[in-house]
Amino acid sequence: MNDSDSKTFTISTKVKKTDYSHSSFMSLYLASASSGQAFRVYKDIDIKDLNIEGYESKEGRMVMMEFRPNHSELPFLETEFWADLVEDPLNRTLSIQLSNDRNADNAPYMVKLKFRSKGNVNFNIEPSPFASAKEWNKWYSILSKIRGLDYRRTYILGKDKSRLVTSACPNLDNTLSTFEGEFLKKLSILEDKIGNPIIPPTEISQELLDSVIEINEKWEHIDDAEREKEIQQLEKDLNIPMTTLISVQLKNQETDLNRMMIIQHLGWIKYSSFGLKFDDFEKRKEWDKIIKNQSAISYVVNARTFTPEDFFNQLSSLRQEGEYNILSMVNKLLKINSEELPPIKTNIEVKLQEPIGSVQEIQVTIQQADDDYNKMEKLLFEEKYVQAIPFLEKIGANKETLAYAYAINHQYDEAIELADKIIAQDVSTVAHMTKGLAYVGKGEYHSAFDAYQLGIHICRYKWYPIAKENLESFVLSNNTQMTKELQNIIELLDKEREPMNPKEKCYCGSKRRFKKCHGKVR
Incomplete structure (x- = not known):
């Protein structure tokens, strides 16, 4: 319980030589307020209660008085933190210094806190997988002292070292042998x-x-x-086994200390289980290297069904049911059982760190989604691509759409530059069509024809009849004069076709294989 939750009295005592001293009496009261425990006094006592209007003195002979703190009405809350342990042998206190540092190797211990109603707090301390033998030995020594009731007080300190919780020495269910x-x-x-x-x-x-x-x-x-x-x-x-360490943080911008959930399980999550496939040879080669080295990767997803706190609580419930694969847990909560997409509520960032020794750490951050996601989606649904440009640029998603928005906004060079970057990442992208549209806007029909021609032969995403419709709409809205070259481009897009087999002869007539000619990854 927090010290601020206790009720304040001004107390005076009539004492004899054998009675408690005033300072000892106050120490007992403060101990009660800080530890959440009541104490009783069998004495004659005068009370002046500052909370009574008029400051009236209440006198009388009392056989017994019981003092107990005014319990806070904190709701049930369970959270976990990285922490360090600091002993003060002189004052016989133990401080648990909580850390919000996401790098587990910087804090040797894990503290699991349970705040219950009436101010009761349970906590458990465990070494992290990165804790050294000295840190484990320190932990064992501290547990032994707790078991022997050697500490008068236990403090839980926040990031700024302020006291969040003050407790008497806790009881232990068990300790190491x-x-x-x-x-x-x-x-x-x-x-x-x-x-x-x-x-x-x-x-x-x-x-x-x-x-x-x-x-x-x-x-x-x-x-x-x-x-x-x-x-x-x-x-x-x-024989230290491979271990996955998962920290899930519910991020709140208004506080330095955020709720966390820490999960450990044996073995590393296999990247090959993601089922990712790449048509691009270089991309496939790069992914195979990442799988082999278990390299660091990250991705971001958005949730529509749950608020950040609800999403965190749902993950906690799944863990209590025995699940531990955080990636499967997140994907399960992203499923939507409605045809109409609700607004985005929550942003989830997943970072798989490069292993340190036998431990691979996965950091998951759950936070409130930026409402600009929803503004962007609304504009795109209404096909207001130009108005969506600031949001597309800020969020960094839907780069293909941003390139298209640049093209219809007459930002042709920006559209071509971004399309080239997209093509370098995924040679089968529809960005070929956007690149062709931008060249039409510039009046460079030969380059436009080349871009579209490569697109219809290499693109593995749905482009027909959208590419033709976009071009015709662009020509009409810009009053572009129809020429024979432009008509050839429209006719090129008038028929759907399957992507060319990389081993086929290239469409340009060079007699080389497509993958060695125009389909070559650049």
Whole structure:
């Protein structure tokens, strides 16, 4: 419970030598207010209540008084954070410093908080997969002290080190065994000798403990080559499994500390399971390299059914039901069971980081979608492409549409430049048609014919009859004089055709294969 939730009294006491001192009495009260616990006093007490109008003194003999904090009405809330642990041995306090840093390797511990009604707070502390042996050993030591009630107070500190929660020393359901604690202690000693962090294993055996003890004992008596050999063998014996670490953050611009959900599971998510296919050879080659190296990738999707908080809560429910593949969980929530698309409510960004050691981290950010998405969609639905240009430029999506908007807005060079960039990324794009339209606008009909001709032979997306309709509409709205060259272009687009097989002879008559001629990736 927060200190600010307690009710304030001015208290005076009549004491004898054997009674509580005033300062001790206040300490008891403050302890009650901060820990959420009540206490009772059996004394004669005078009370002056500042909350009563007129500052009237209430006197009387009381056998017993009970003091308890005014509990807050916080709704149930469950969240998780990266954190660090700070001890103050002099004052016998433990501070849990919460971090909003999305990089898990910068914070060695995970804290799971549950805020319940009446100000009750439960929390659990676990080392992160990046925690070293020393950090694990520190965690074990702190758990042991908590179990022994060695801390008078436990503080949970926000990003600015302000106290979010003040609690008495919490109870523990369980802690590590003495055997596990001994292993962590010996491993942390070895870590100091090596000078590099060691990640403890998930399973500890007597053989592993004996091995670590043996290396520690002979460390000073062996040379560097032998030390390196011993460490390499130990790393094999530790057998740290590949792990995926997922952090889902509900981002709120109004606060520094945002709700998080942390999921861990064995193994990495296989990129090959995405089912992505590329016609472009270079793109396919690049994707195969990404799969092989498990390289960093990211993507953004928008949700229409749920608000950010609802989306986060739905993911939390799926996790409680036993699901852990975050990509499948997100896709499940994106499905819409209506023909008419509702407005976009939520923006979801997924970043798959390059693995560090045996751990691959996936960061998911859930936040309020920019309403410009919906403004853009409305304009595009109404086919007001020119008015949509500022939104298309800002959001960076629908580049093919932006190139088309440039063309009909007489920004021909911008349209051609963007179309070329799109074609470089996807040679089978409809941007060939937009490029042809822009050249028509410039009056360069030969270049326009070439662009359209390549488009109808290589484009794997639906272009017929849209390309012809767009061209005819453009000619009409701009009062473009019909010439034989322009008529040839319209006739070129008058018939639907399948994309050319890359192994076929090129349409230009060069007798070379299409993929080696006009269909060559540039």
